[in-house]
Amino acid sequence: MKQLINIDVPDLAAAERFYISAFGLHRGRRLGAHVQEMLGGDVPVYLLENTAGSIAAAMATRDYQRHWMPIHLDVVVDHLEPALTRALAAGAIQEGEIREASWGRIVQLADPFGHGWCLLQFLGRGYDELCD
Template sequence: MELLINIDVDDLPRGIDFYAQGLGLRLNRKLFDGTVAEMLGGNTPIYLLAKPAGTRPTTRADTRRDYRRHWTPVHLDFVVANLEQAIERALEAGAEIEDWPQDFDWGRQARLSDPFGHGLCFIEWKGQGYGAVAG
């Protein structure tokens, strides 16, 4: 199975800039008449999809796209070598911090949101990472 990650944004150039400057990904190519940006640099490609605010996400949806901060049970975790540097870089690129670094047996984590309201976390492993968690 192949995993692709798609993230809706209302401003594609701003999305490309944030995910490049803030997270260290790189634009590989644009697709579908320039409405999709393929960002590489992690284990899985991330596709930024230009979707205007106020549009319906599906033909059956009652809701409309809204790029203010929103909660969803799905978010992205980015494993970083230096948590503070990653946070600083992301904040300079337009992220917002939601929870400052917290320590766990497996490492450290900070919660942020991107400029489009999507939640994301930075994780800095300690030792065996999740392998240190029993059961």
């Protein structure tokens, strides 16, 4: 099974700049005027330009204010602080302090388009620290 990530954004050019600067992705294919493939992670990311107020899933309208999502995306990094500095410089908003657990360190962010992200640095055996 192959996965990919689709992210609605109101401004494709601004989103491209953010995801390149914040997470080190790079441009892949351009799929028409309103879709940009972003590569460089384990899964391709497709930025889908859709205007605020347009119809989304379940007849809801798109809103690019910060919102809670029942799913979130993590970016795994080797060193948390430099990755956080880079994301903030690109326009991300830090939401809370860096937290530490037996498996690693994490900080929550919001991108400029209302989507939640986490930067995650594994320590020791990573999530295997939680296994018996």
